[in-house]
Amino acid sequence: MNPALSVIFLTTLIGVGQGLFLALFTQQSYALFELLPHQDARFYGWGSLLALAFTMAGLVASFFHLGRPKRAWRSATQWRTSWLSREVILLPAFMGMLFLYAMSHLSGFNPVLVSLPSGLVIDVTVVLGSLGTLLAFALFVSTGMIYACLHFLREWYSPLTVINFILLGGASGFTLATLYAALFAPTQTNFLDGWAIIITLLGLLGRSSSLWRNARLKPKSSLQTAIGIKHPRIVQTAQGAMGGSFNTREFFHGKSEAFLSTMKTAFFLLTFVVPVLLLVVNLSYPSILLPGVAFVAQYVGLLAERWYFFAEANHPQNLYYQGVS
Amino acid sequence: MTQLALVIDLNVCVGCHACVTSCKEWNTSGAAGPLCDENPYGADPTGTFFNRVQTFEVGQYPDTETVHFPKSCLHCEDPPCVPVCPTGASYKRKEDGIVLVDYDKCIGCKYCAWACPYGAREIDEKQKVMKKCTLCVDRIYDTTLPEADRKPACVMACPTSARLFGDVHDAESVVSKAIRESAGYALMPEWGTHPANHYLPRRKTNLKIHEDELERADNPLKVDGKLPKPNKSDPTLDDVTSW
Numbered sequence: 001m002n003p004a005l006s007v008i009f010l011t012t013l014i015g016v017g018q019g020l021f022l023a024l025f026t027q028q029s030y031a032l033f034e035l036l037p038h039q040d041a042r043f044y045g046w047g048s049l050l051a052l053a054f055t056m057a058g059l060v061a062s063f064f065h066l067g068r069p070k071r072a073w074r075s076a077t078q079w080r081t082s083w084l085s086r087e088v089i090l091l092p093a094f095m096g097m098l099f100l101y102a103m104s105h106l107s108g109f110n111p112v113l114v115s116l117p118s119g120l121v122i123d124v125t126v127v128l129g130s131l132g133t134l135l136a137f138a139l140f141v142s143t144g145m146i147y148a149c150l151h152f153l154r155e156w157y158s159p160l161t162v163i164n165f166i167l168l169g170g171a172s173g174f175t176l177a178t179l180y181a182a183l184f185a186p187t188q189t190n191f192l193d194g195w196a197i198i199i200t201l202l203g204l205l206g207r208s209s210s211l212w213r214n215a216r217l218k219p220k221s222s223l224q225t226a227i228g229i230k231h232p233r234i235v236q237t238a239q240g241a242m243g244g245s246f247n248t249r250e251f252f253h254g255k256s257e258a259f260l261s262t263m264k265t266a267f268f269l270l271t272f273v274v275p276v277l278l279l280v281v282n283l284s285y286p287s288i289l290l291p292g293v294a295f296v297a298q299y300v301g302l303l304a305e306r307w308y309f310f311a312e313a314n315h316p317q318n319l320y321y322q323g324v325s
Numbered sequence: 326m327t328q329l330a331l332v333i334d335l336n337v338c339v340g341c342h343a344c345v346t347s348c349k350e351w352n353t354s355g356a357a358g359p360l361c362d363e364n365p366y367g368a369d370p371t372g373t374f375f376n377r378v379q380t381f382e383v384g385q386y387p388d389t390e391t392v393h394f395p396k397s398c399l400h401c402e403d404p405p406c407v408p409v410c411p412t413g414a415s416y417k418r419k420e421d422g423i424v425l426v427d428y429d430k431c432i433g434c435k436y437c438a439w440a441c442p443y444g445a446r447e448i449d450e451k452q453k454v455m456k457k458c459t460l461c462v463d464r465i466y467d468t469t470l471p472e473a474d475r476k477p478a479c480v481m482a483c484p485t486s487a488r489l490f491g492d493v494h495d496a497e498s499v500v501s502k503a504i505r506e507s508a509g510y511a512l513m514p515e516w517g518t519h520p521a522n523h524y525l526p527r528r529k530t531n532l533k534i535h536e537d538e539l540e541r542a543d544n545p546l547k548v549d550g551k552l553p554k555p556n557k558s559d560p561t562l563d564d565v566t567s568w
């Protein structure tokens with residue numbers, strides 16, 4: 001496929017937002033069970049607004065993908081069958097929850113709803129945070145399923161696609177949360193830093209697995225099944241247009257093998273190796289610079305990763321566009 | 326249930342592109358607006374088409390065949406392009422199985438084009454909506470046209486009758502008969518899309534002549550045996566006639 005910048009930015013930016021929110025609420029959950037000190041409401045509130053800013057940026061990017069953005073509201077109608085439609089519904093719902101969660105923390109409107117006999121105090125932010133967590137995961141799943149449900153795009157047709165969206169979004173969000181904590185709640189840095197390292201390493205595992213799987217895929221379609229002629233040697237001599245068409249523009253990335261492998265190396269280094277090294281050092285020598293650089297490197301790495309994700313998918317329609325003479 | 330479809334006979338298609346131009350002419354002039362072109366007379370012309378004819382060379386020289394392969398939406402019975410559409414702009418009609426795009430609803434997200442394994446959908450780069458073959462839905466039901474003309478424009482245009490049109494669910498239709506009798510097949514059956522359009526394969530047209538057919542069955546010479554050879558002294562035809 002030909003990677004579209006708008007979709008690359010959409011999926012990576014909302015991934016950061018979802019991951020950051022999950023990181024904040026993970027900390028709050030630990031605090032709920034008194035495993036970690038509860039932070040100032042502003043820590044959660046402003047963090048959630050930061051996550052909201054990332055999802056908003058993603059939403060803006062998504063509009064550049066549409067030919068007719070004014071009709072975008074219609075895309076919420078087919079949630080029964082379309083994962084894209086489900087994403088269109090879940091993204092604003094998640095954004096709304098980010099806002100409510102932030103407001104509940106910042107405005108101080110946080111009445112206790114129930115006090116469990118075990119001493120657990122469930123207040124409004126806990127409920128909103130739990131709903132937000134559900135929505136964050138539902139959004140990850142629907143974003144991943146947009147690609148994972150297309151069964152002839154075999155590079156994507158795998159649970160690994162969804163798992164990687166969750167892990168890579170989570171990793172970038174936790175790395176950003178580490179930076180955020182380093183700035184505003186230094187005592188929590190190591191907790192978030194540790195999780196960022198773990199999730200990034202899991203992401204490395206997930207992404208390597210999908211690359212390993214994709215390298216071993218045997219194509220199911222061939223030129224023989226595409227045109228139904230069973231002869232081992234078929235050469236295309238005309239494709240119905242000489243100046244290119246939507247089919248040649250949308251489904252081919254047009255880059256060399258060398259460029260592809262450069263992108264692959266780049267995203268491995270930037271998404272996984274560099275951030276993990278920096279975050280590990282940050283555990284013993286805390287600073288703001290280290291998680292800062294780690295986040296920027298990881299985000300840039302994810303842009304390359306997402307580019308590669310699209311480029312590596314080989315659409316069967318390409319069989320019909322193999323040559324002109 | 327009706328499922329309208331095309332059957333394309335690769336045995337007779339000569340690759341003249343008459344169906345392409347006829348399709349473009351009809352569908353760029355309708356109420357749905359033009360099929361936009363960009364740079365039509367420039368260096369890199371490109372545009373929106375419902376139907377394209379591609380050419381493949383099969384075999385190794387000197388044993389090659391050139392196969393012309395018209396390609397358009399196959400109006401799949403189980404179309405993967407329809408359920409993915411987030412707006413409901415893409416739909417399959419219950420009454421005749423035609424897969425259509427509602428240009429007033431489409432947001433141009435291109436997801437359906439990704440979900441079609443055949444590359445049958447093309448975005449209109451000017452109108453920013455998805456376009457594809459409509460089986461000339463604005464023509465086949467038009468009662469102001471003479472009955473014989475109520476066929477897709479490509480079918481009307483084909484000079485070799487390589488394109489047949491009809492209901493593949495009706496066992497007695499011309500398309501069903503052609504599929505049955507000439508080994509019609511579907512493209513990329515491995516994806517379970519069940520395309521309604523079918524293709525007829527290349528066939529060798531051999532004329533088999535038996536020895537006994539080389540002589541006239543009613544040859545009088547055969548019935549009566551050969552006439553006796555005239556004697557050397559007998560007059561020949563040349564001797565008795567002067568012409």
Ligand code: SF4
Nearest residue numbers: 398399401404406441
């Ligand atoms: S050929 Fe493609 S566009 Fe047409 S119905 Fe089948 S999947 Fe949909």
Ligand code: SF4
Nearest residue numbers: 410431432434435437
């Ligand atoms: S491009 Fe139009 S028809 Fe295709 S999926 Fe998007 S909204 Fe539906």
